Amino acid sequence: MEVRELTCVACPMGCQMTASIDNGVVVSVTGNTCPRGKKYAETECTHPVRPLTTTVKVNGGKHPVVPVKSAAPVPKEKMFECMDVLNNITVDAPIKIGDVIVDDICGTGIQIVATNID
Amino acid sequence: MLKYDLVVVGGGPAGMAAALKAKECGVEKILICERDETLGGILEQCIHTGFGLHYFGEELSGPEYAARFIEQIEQTDIDVKVNTMVLDITTNNDVIAINKDDGLMEISSTAIVLAMGCRERPRGAISIPGTRPAGVMTAGTAQRYANIQGYLAGKEVVILGSGDIGLIMARRMTLEGAKVKMVCELMPYSGGLTRNIVQCLEDFDIPLKLSHTVTQIHGDDRVEGVTISKVDSNLKPIPGTEEYVPCDTLMLSVGLLPENELSRSVGIYLDRITGGAIVDQYRETNHEGVFACGNVLHVHDLVDFVTQESQIAGEGAANYIKGKKAFSDYRIHTKGVNGVRYVVPQRICIDDSDQPVKLYFRVGQVFTNATVKVTRNGNVIYAKKKRKLAPGEMENIIIKPEDLQEFSEGDYLYIEVEG
Known part of the structure; x- marks a missing residue:
C-alpha cells in the first residue's frame, strides 16, 4: 500500500489530502472537503492531467503569435512533448476563436484550439 | 465638442x-x-x-x-x-x-x-540595489512578450515575489524551455493561490524560497546574476545568508x-x-x-x-x-477592524433603495475557523463562520436593507474577524 500527500487544486481552498493506493488503484482519500477533491486525488494518483495553454506562430496576422489551449487536460507527462509540436507549427491568419490548430496532439486524442482571433 | x-x-x-x-x-x-x-x-x-x-x-x-x-x-x-x-x-x-x-x-x-x-509595482518601487542591466522586468511585461509579441524574455530566470502572475509565468517560461531557478518570497507565506503553487511550481520542481529576497542585481549590459538573502521576522536581510544565483533575467511579481x-x-x-x-x-x-x-x-x-x-x-x-x-448625501461609513484590512464600498448611502449591499473585504493574515462579524453601535447584525480566510482571497458579505435603517449620518459599520 502506497500513501501520497496531495494539495488539491480543484478550487482555491487547497485542501491537504492523503490518498492510499493499492496496486495502482486509489482505495481511500482523506482530508478532502468535497467530492471534487476525491476525484482530483484519484486522477492525480493514477493518470495526472493538466490543462495546456501556449502560443503558436502566425503568418500574416496582427500579432506574431496566437494563444491556444488543449480542449481537455493533457497527460502531465506529455506536456513537453506537446510543447515541442506546438513550437514547430505555423498557422495562417485569419484565425478565429475555437479554430482547431492540431486535431490530435501527440496521440492523446485531444484537440488544440485557438483562444483568440488573429 | x-x-x-x-x-x-x-x-x-x-x-x-x-x-x-x-x-x-x-x-x-x-x-x-x-x-x-x-x-x-x-x-x-x-x-x-x-x-x-x-x-x-x-x-x-x-x-x-x-x-x-x-x-x-x-x-x-x-x-x-x-x-x-x-x-x-x-x-x-x-x-x-x-x-x-x-x-x-x-x-x-x-x-x-x-x-x-x-x-505592477516595478523595480523602482522596491529599491533593489545593484546595476541597471537589461533583463529586469515585471512578470506581466514578460507575459506580454511571450503571449502577444512572441518573444521569450530570458533563458535562466529568477522570480522575486510569489504573486499569481509570477507563478503563472514560472510555468509559462518553463514550458517554453527556460530554466526558472527559483521564486523568492519576502513574506513567510506565498501571495499566490495554492493551486498555482502546485500547478506552476511543484509540477516543475521549481523551489519556492519563503522569507528570501533579492539584495543585489549584477551585470552591466544584461543581468548576469542576483544575490539573494534570507530575511528575519522584520523582513530585514540577515547578513551572512547571501547566495549568488547566476541568471539572465529577474522577473518581479511584487504586487x-x-x-x-x-x-x-x-x-x-x-x-x-x-x-x-x-x-x-x-x-x-x-x-x-x-x-x-x-x-x-x-x-x-x-x-x-x-x-x-x-x-x-x-x-x-x-x-x-x-x-x-x-x-443621497446621507451616508454611513464601513470600516475593517481586527484583522480586516479594507472594505469596499467605504460608504453606504442611506436612501429609499430596497437592495441589499454587498461588502467586499480582505483580511490581513491567514485565519482558520474564524467568524466574520459586522457590528453597528455595538450590536452584531451579521455573523458567519469561515473555514479559511487568507489575504490572497477577497471575501464578501451581504448586508440586508433592513439592517441599514436607523443609522445616523456618519455612523460606522464595523467588519471584523473573531478567532
Whole structure:
C-alpha cells in the first residue's frame, strides 16, 4: 500500500489530502472537503492531467503569435512533448476563436484550439 | 465638442461590463476610450485558463473571457476609441483625450466610469540595489512578450515575489524551455493561490524560497546574476545568508497598484489601503457623476468579480444620467477592524433603495475557523463562520436593507474577524 500527500487544486481552498493506493488503484482519500477533491486525488494518483495553454506562430496576422489551449487536460507527462509540436507549427491568419490548430496532439486524442482571433 | 452621456475610461473587463450594463439600463450615447490597440485589457495576455468559473460557469482563457464581452459591445451602438489616452477630467465631467487620428479631443459627458485597471509595482518601487542591466522586468511585461509579441524574455530566470502572475509565468517560461531557478518570497507565506503553487511550481520542481529576497542585481549590459538573502521576522536581510544565483533575467511579481493618476488629478479621494477611490455602494466617488470599478478601485483576484462590480458601477452611472438619483448625501461609513484590512464600498448611502449591499473585504493574515462579524453601535447584525480566510482571497458579505435603517449620518459599520 502506497500513501501520497496531495494539495488539491480543484478550487482555491487547497485542501491537504492523503490518498492510499493499492496496486495502482486509489482505495481511500482523506482530508478532502468535497467530492471534487476525491476525484482530483484519484486522477492525480493514477493518470495526472493538466490543462495546456501556449502560443503558436502566425503568418500574416496582427500579432506574431496566437494563444491556444488543449480542449481537455493533457497527460502531465506529455506536456513537453506537446510543447515541442506546438513550437514547430505555423498557422495562417485569419484565425478565429475555437479554430482547431492540431486535431490530435501527440496521440492523446485531444484537440488544440485557438483562444483568440488573429 | 463631442457629446456623450457616459464616457468609460478603459476597455478591459471592467470598462466593458460597465458600458454594457449602462447600455442595458437605457443610456444612449456611450464611449469607451482604450489606450491599447484592442479592447480586452490585460486579459489579452492572460492566455492560461481559469477565468469565468463564477460568471459563466466554465473555465475560459483570458482572451476567450474578453471576447465574450467584445462581441456583445460590437452588437451595440457603444462607440469605442482604441489607441486613445485619456489625459484629464474636468470638474464638470468633460474628458480630455488624445489619439493619432482625432488629435486632442474635448468630450463633454454627463457621467464617467473610471476603469483603468492596475499596474505592477516595478523595480523602482522596491529599491533593489545593484546595476541597471537589461533583463529586469515585471512578470506581466514578460507575459506580454511571450503571449502577444512572441518573444521569450530570458533563458535562466529568477522570480522575486510569489504573486499569481509570477507563478503563472514560472510555468509559462518553463514550458517554453527556460530554466526558472527559483521564486523568492519576502513574506513567510506565498501571495499566490495554492493551486498555482502546485500547478506552476511543484509540477516543475521549481523551489519556492519563503522569507528570501533579492539584495543585489549584477551585470552591466544584461543581468548576469542576483544575490539573494534570507530575511528575519522584520523582513530585514540577515547578513551572512547571501547566495549568488547566476541568471539572465529577474522577473518581479511584487504586487499591483490601482492606476489612479487621473482620479487623483481631479481630486477624487483615495483609500490609503486599497489605493483606489473611496466609493459608495453604487461605486460613485466623491466627484459627482464619476464612478470607479474593477482593479482601479481595488485589486481583485478573479475577473468574474470585476465584471460583477463593474455592472454595479454601470447601473449606478445609468441611474445618475437618467436623473433617477437614488443617491443621497446621507451616508454611513464601513470600516475593517481586527484583522480586516479594507472594505469596499467605504460608504453606504442611506436612501429609499430596497437592495441589499454587498461588502467586499480582505483580511490581513491567514485565519482558520474564524467568524466574520459586522457590528453597528455595538450590536452584531451579521455573523458567519469561515473555514479559511487568507489575504490572497477577497471575501464578501451581504448586508440586508433592513439592517441599514436607523443609522445616523456618519455612523460606522464595523467588519471584523473573531478567532
